[in-house]
Amino acid sequence: MQSPSKRVPSPPSSQIRQHLVGVEREREREREVNGEPRGWIGEKKWRNSGGPIPNPPNPLSSNGLLFSCLFIIQPIHHMGTLLLFLFTGSLFYVFVSGVTYTELIFPNFTASSFKFVDNAGAFLLSRNGTFKAAIFNPGVQKAHYYLCVMHAESGTVIWSANRDGPISSSGKMALTAIGITIAEQNGNDKWSTPPLRSSVNALMLTEAGNLVLLDKFNHSLWESFHHPTDTIVMGQHLLVNAILSSSVSDDDLSTGDYKLTVSDSDVLLQWFGNTYWKLSMDARSNRNSNYMNEYMEINGTGLFLFGRNGSAVVTQVSLPPSKFRIAQLDASGQFMISSFLSTVRKQEFVGPIDGCRIPFVCGRLGLCTGTTSKGPICSCPQGFLRGPQDSSGCVPSDGCSLPLACNSTKNDTRLNSSDVSYLRLGYGMGYFSIGFSEPIEYGMNLSVCQDVCTANCSCLGIYYQNSSGSCYVFENELGSVIASTTEDDDHLGYIKILGGNDSTSINGSTDQREDLPLIALVLLPMTGIFIIVAFSLLWLRKRTFLKSKETKPGHANSISSGDLDAFYIPGLPQRFDYEDLESHSMDASNSGCGQSTSSSWSGFVYFPLFALEMHEQGNYLELADPRLEGRVTSEEAERLVRIALCCVQEEPLLRPAMASVVGMLEGGTPLGQPRIESLNFLRFYGRRFTEASMIGEGNEQSGTILYPEANTSATRTTNGSHACFSYISSQQISGPR
DSSP: OOOOOOOOOOOOHHHHHHHHHHHHHHHHHHHHHTTOOOOSEEEEEOTTTOOEEEOOOOTTSTTHHHHHHGGGGSOOSOHHHHHHHHHHHHHHHHHHHOOOEESEEOSSEEEOTTTTGGGTTEEEEOTTSSEEEEEEOOSSOSSOBEEEEEETTTOOEEEESOTTSOBOTTOEEEEETTEEEEEOTTSOEEEEOOOOSSOOOEEEEOTTSOEEEEOTTOOEEEEGGGSOOSEEETTOOEETTOEEEEESSSSOOSEEEEEEEEOSSOEEEEETTEEEEEGGGSTTOEEOOOOOOOEEEEETTEEEEEETTTTEEEEEEEOOOOSOEEEEEOTTSOEEEEEEETTEEEEEEEESSSGGGSTTTTOBTOEEEEEETTEEEEEOOTTEEEOOTTSOBEEETTSOBOOOOTTOTTOOOOOOGGGEEEEEEETTEEETTGGGSOOSBSSOOHHHHHHHHHHOTTEEEEEEETTTTEEEEEESOOOOEEEOOOTTOOEEEEEEEESOOOSOOSSSSOOOOTTHHHHHHHHHHHHHHHHHHHHHHHHHHHHHHHHHOOOBTTBTTOOOHHHHHHTOOTTSOOOOOHHHHHHHHHHHHHTTSOOOSSTTBOEEEOHHHHHHHHHHHTOGGGGSOGGGTTOSOHHHHHHHHHHHHHHTOSSGGGSOOHHHHHHHHHTSSOOOOOOGGGSTHHHHHHHHHHHHHHHTHHHHHTTOOOOOSOOOOOOBOOTTOOEEEOOOOHHHHHOOO
């Protein structure tokens, strides 16, 4: 019988421990000799064994589990001790790093960027993971953290809670029974939900991206969809009078200066209250009904404005089908609609399309001449130069300063009217809000318009339209200037400045009048003497001609054309005597009151109405005298017709001043565009003129001259017939001025 084998006795545990410690110390000495750093074993000793204890690495790092496993190399007396330690270490790791929840979290919950660092700050996902709630830092800087709802795949922020109260990386979001609070570590509150009608039972993130506080009956107490920032998503309603506010930049989510507002009739983009885009004026929008707007919504087929309790589409912008899209007021000031396919974002709609129409695209008074893929092309208008590096825009080149509006927080001075002057921008420079605002007055002189601005401390500049005398006043802020491509644009901009002495500038800079008193003392007396001498000579010459002139019978008070030539002054209009006028009148009478250039017109023709109809048809040469035989161009005829129609508009305030008329005739001022709706009264006069002409036809043939007070379009007759045009005073046409 074989005897059982004997068990080899194991060395005492104390010997094993001493052996391991000796080996480790030998390795440490080798590292020190070789100049290497110490290993992971620290300097501290086990209390009872004298062996070294490892220093635990950061539990939030990926080495957290390694920290637990490294104890395997230490002498372990009992397997139960090892298992207990591993379990405890795992619980510690989970507690410190935080777990991302799905759909719901409950009160007494806190989140911070530090706690959820392994999840990029995300602590709550929607049911299918489409959206996430996170303590997020949008930029490369690490100072500003926000509670955000984000599109999970693309990382696009669709809502932020504390956009104007960011926290540091140590700040926390806390969910309690009274709502959500965001505060710094020291307890300084940055943002919180308003008082609620009942206690909070849960916080839910829906699959639509809506963050909702629920009570114990699962009723909504508060929703992020009701408090939009700069973005709406599919299924979210932006109600009438609700506002989207842009961010300052992509890295700074605080509230910017651009606003999107839904009104009961339109969607507006505004900058400091000045409108610069309307959805109704965009060619891509279609109006389907005349109901008032109730809310704006985007869905899989486009952008819609709904009315009639949501049952009627008022306006729509059709877009390609998409499963997910957002509408956002970008930090640049443009309204953008984008669709997403996984992480790829596709831009589908932008308003306004022209980047130069964005109010502050080139800074204050910067001139935008176009846009490229890299951004706008900016420069400064004549008379301005680029401002200091810490300012955006342009400043007067002559050293004058631009005033601040009286309601500005930076303005601590009061303006004296004697210190104010105006710097002219010149023709061809438009302003973003001209097409969206009404002038404060029509038919106003430029000097009066400037006086209105001078008296208003909020006014920083004006735009003046020469053709109509319209005065536009710009208050509180000045934006960028746009290089206009419209030939008919006769708006002139005048910028209020401090330090100049002239009311207007001709070439982009103010004129100094420091030497005016001396110049006046020299020139005024000389000019007065010259005028007195000239008039004395003219009077003596006139007296001589009056004595030597033979008075024609029947025209005792007439003066011959030869006499008038003696009084002709170069530059003045040519003068005609009674004989000349009588001769021309007889010629016109003998020729049948003028022959119409259009062979289809006959009888009496009310010429202003005929001119209006040819203007509407663009046939300006039909109005030219055929005896000119092609010596007049269509452009020349158009100039005269448009000027004439502007002068007879029914609304007196729309008629140009005589200075503007002279400028348009000479070509120095852009032509005005007559408003057809203000000329419709000519059609009424035309009808009455037809009736009067039929009654007075017999009188005309007997030599009686007919001056009808109203007239109409001529009737069509056979080819080759004549038309007698009517000529009446401007007062008969349009009434007293």
